[in-house]
Amino acid sequence: MTDRLPDQPQLARAVRESAGAAVASIRDPARHAAAVAAAAEATRRVTVVTGLVLFLGVGATLLLPDTGGRRPEEE
Secondary structure, three states: OOOOOOOOHHHHHHHHHOOOHHHHHOOOHHHHHHHHHHHHHHHHHHHHHHHHHHHHHHHHHHOOOOOOOOOHHHO
16 A cells, blocks of 8 residues: 555555545545555455465365264274
């Protein structure tokens, strides 16, 4: 956010702290476009990180030993 709005640290902080809700109230077209682009980039980054975590979780699940759905004491 601060990369896209370097001259407006208070605006960047407001947009970041409001999770993007403050973007709608920005009247200056250039600042509005910068805030939208920054929010979109943040969303892309979060999506990529979330996807990686899910992928690693599925991979870890596949590495678990197959017990056939039985507990050791049931065998």
